[in-house]
Amino acid sequence: MVLGVVVEGAAWWWISSRGASVWATMTPVLVGLGVLALLSGRPEAAEDVTPAAAAAAGLVGGVALYLATRAFVAVVAPRWRAFRVQSVAMYGRRGSRPLGAVLALSALLMVPGEELFWRGLFLPELEHALDAAPLAAVLAWAGFVAANLPSRNLAIVAGAAVGGVAWVALAAWSGGVLAGLLCHVAWTALMLAFPPLETPFPEGA
Secondary structure, eight states: OHHHHHHHHHHHHHHHHHOOOHHHHHHHHHHHHHHHHHHHTOOOSOSSSOHHHHHHHHHHHHHHHHHHHHHHHHHHGGGOHHHHHHHIIIIIOOTTOOHHHHHHIIIIIIHHHHHHHIIIIIHHHHHHHHSOHHHHHHHHHHHHHHHHGGGOOHHHHHHHHHHHHHHHHHHHHHTSSHHHHHHHHHHHHHHHHSOSOSSOOOTTO
8 A cells, every 4th residue: 555655656756847747647557556456356336325325425526526626716726826827737738638538538547546546445454454434534535645745736735635535535434436436537527627727817917
């Protein structure tokens, strides 16, 4: 598990320090972490609720998280230039990649890999080792945020911090990854398709 945290953190450091592509770098890393989780046999879809309830909660949660993100950005971005510039850098432009390709990479590969590792393997392993679900949830959230810090992107770290609370909570409530995965997919897809900021504000704004 520690190796997974280090690998994801190192990938974000490579992106932030060398200007590497997020999509080309993070896709194989997160897919690899997801495969590791699946090979462990640990991830469950939803042990404590029905799959339908988990799916519904996840999708509704994803839309709610997106709307909350838009509201937060509307308040913070005009007052914090670094945040708005870095938000656009992550969500407001895709380069030459078509939206469909970016959505496919995110929804089918990157997000599932990340959720399988963090909420399907990392969180359950901590719960088993500590025999204390609340403490395990806090540590799993902290580890997720720490792995994203090397991105040196305020939008990514804020997304990990706030989104991480939602995804850990859904995993703890449902006893599996399905709810958090669908929440994460819905939020990411909306952020990419309808980014809160398309372009930075003019200089001095």
